[in-house]
Amino acid sequence: MTAFDALGHLLGPRFSTTLAARKQNAGNEAHYDEVLPDAVAFPESTEEVAEIVRICAAHGVPIVAFGTGTSLEGQHLAVNGGISLDFSRMDKVLEVHAEDMNVVVQPGVTRKQLNEELRATGLFFPVDPGADASLGGMAATRASGTTAVRYGTMRENVLALEAVMADGSVIRTGSEARKSSAGYDLTHLLVGSEGTLGLITELTLKLHGQPEAVAAATCRFDDVAAAVDCVILTIQSGIPMARIELVDEMMVRGFNLHSGTTMPEKPHLFLEFHGAPDAVREQVSSFREIASDAGAQGWQEAETTEARTALWSLRHGALPAIGALDPRPGKRTYSTDVCVPISQLAEAIAAARAEAETRALTCTIVGHVGDGNFHCGLRFDPADPAEIAEVLAFSGALAKVALRLGGTVTGEHGIGLGKQGYMDAEHGAAVAIMRRVKTAFDPQAILNPGKLLPPES
């Protein structure tokens, strides 16, 4: 029996080799070409995932996990063939432990779905990468986003995991206790492993209390350097910002074009404050003092829930708004993702802007600047090799800057296909150790082959 016969036997209509099904999981929101998997499997339980892995292991068939396909470095693309293991049918919130402020979910649950289901509990899951990604995918890429400055990334918010190993065995890592010193931290090893060490089949996630009071606001600065100074001083002052996002003047132009807003085309900070009422008032007042010293103008507070939602919808609409700056049909957007120590943020952003200017590229900047993480958005024509090369050269130059400044080539998008070339420069001798870890977990290299680790030279 072939692997596909066995999989068809196991899953019936939930295993498909049709072009339509394969095409569904072949695209991406980033700059990569479409890649068709050989087949798509839709398991409904951990046991089915384990059995799929056993079958694939016996036949040496690659397995690539698929959540919502919103990863930005091609993590979900089956570049070495094999099956796309689609978690969309494992989308149940299994247990809400309100007293312990945690929740047990299947990997296909998306973050918005989770927060909908949590609404009545007074709790929420804070990690917000913008896209309505699956929580399994977010864990696998160590995602973060706008609220990481306050609540941490997936690294800080995954308490425990269930995962299927490359031989089909099922392990549990971590526990529901808030901390433990019992043995190797396999939870954190799986978080960020991009499906190359195991397949996450269940997650226990930390929840946080919905803040009693929330304030959101924007303000603008004459130049990016002033805005960044304000951010650095704010973080250093210890104000527990819930969100502090930089949007440069080009990005504001994109918002105005795309959403019909009429914001002054200046660098802006988008802000949110969470806490008890007095604490929030105190945070806002401390921030405004720092911001005013840094030259902030045009303070606009979003007074209602609706106004706040509108503010963050605008911010989360950055990707289409970048498109509005260069609406030639067929064009796509490339997003960089470096993250640097906050003291180096002004220099990193200045270097990015200088590099874009040298190359005459239209470049937007948005950033989770409280973490030192920012994205340059560049439009390019995927049919024009010269434009692709130019964008990648820009990205490479920026990666070098980030490493020189003590940072990382990727704050939250992951390595996937596109950042492997920087692994040696970022990690040096540690790459050899990562290879040993990979071999220990997946000696046959059937789990998402071709990702994260660069090919051995």
Place this chain on the structure above:
Amino acid sequence: MTAFDALGHLLGPRFSTTLAARKQNAGNEAHYDEVLPDAVAFPESTEEVAEIVRICAAHGVPIVAFGTGTSLEGQHLAVNGGISLDFSRMDKVLEVHAEDMNVVVQPGVTRKQLNEELRATGLFFPVDPGADASLGGMAATRASGTTAVRYGTMRENVLALEAVMADGSVIRTGSEARKSSAGYDLTHLLVGSEGTLGLITELTLKLHGQPEAVAAATCRFDDVAAAVDCVILTIQSGIPMARIELVDEMMVRGFNLHSGTTMPEKPHLFLEFHGAPDAVREQVSSFREIASDAGAQGWQEAETTEARTALWSLRHGALPAIGALDPRPGKRTYSTDVCVPISQLAEAIAAARAEAETRALTCTIVGHVGDGNFHCGLRFDPADPAEIAEVLAFSGALAKVALRLGGTVTGEHGIGLGKQGYMDAEHGAAVAIMRRVKTAFDPQAILNPGKLLPPES
């Protein structure tokens, strides 16, 4: 040339096989027998550590890292012989990055030494296990303590590491950026690995701003159940407690005997609040409302820095105070370390007290209860096998309770020698994966052999 000849050649007088030197690193503050290493090495640099490892690897000599010897599960004892690698001469604070709120230290720096050196910067390192442990040791055992409820454990506060691998190669993990999605999280794999995967030679640690305002207080309850209820409600209410420590009536009796205090012999909570001034006032007022509903009495605020220091000195003096409850000469103290989801805390503590009563053991309870972590302190006579067996049986019964309640057998002391017997029960199939990780890092098993992983059956 023998390994010891080579080590003597490398280190001169900083390599010693004298009984005096060996005895220095043979003891422990817990219940383990003295274990003499075959020799002690005092490296002064990463390069020396790497060379020591190369020599030991060539000769198959075990290497056991030694910080301050304050680990509580025998992690630093050379039970399979070999050398004690003593980091006391690698005790430099290398770089303070005040702007980025991090610091680079050698592993022999102790937490108090670090905070002394940071005093003028307005920053501090919050992890406080009580003992003035070395930071390398704290990372290796994933230590935490009284402030973890607010600031996290070593897991959350180590940004990056330098470590020497079992073959003498030197790797760097992580970066100074606050977050990264670049590859496998080797930092978290080394944190908590108890010297079995690599030797930490440098740590980059997160710092926090010294809080603008601090309030500390104690209050008492009629029974432990009421105190625990108050803790659970406080955590669930989202008050960002800096410290919330339970001390039961027996422990209070120990304090009174040991320190001459005259506290009512009732369960107490020891509390600390950090933040901006209004925020702290608001936290205290919210807490007092919850506590009063839970039946708290005798609110005593420590108004001055001196009073605050006295309060926490008392709390940190738990170990000698337990001794005061049973001062027979030669007796020692055993400390349990389970951690459970906070909703299970009342049940876990009740089970511990019932078990102690059944066994007619004098048992104190102190706990980092905001995390669900508590310690039972039991006195025993190390010369009496029956007393040892009784204490270990108590510990085993409590470990089972913790696992049944979804917790862990060790919140912060680690596995070391004493908790290996619970690894299978806590981790199941994941232990096999941990073994593969160990083999991938240390195929010769020269790094702290006999620790963390149970012997293969």
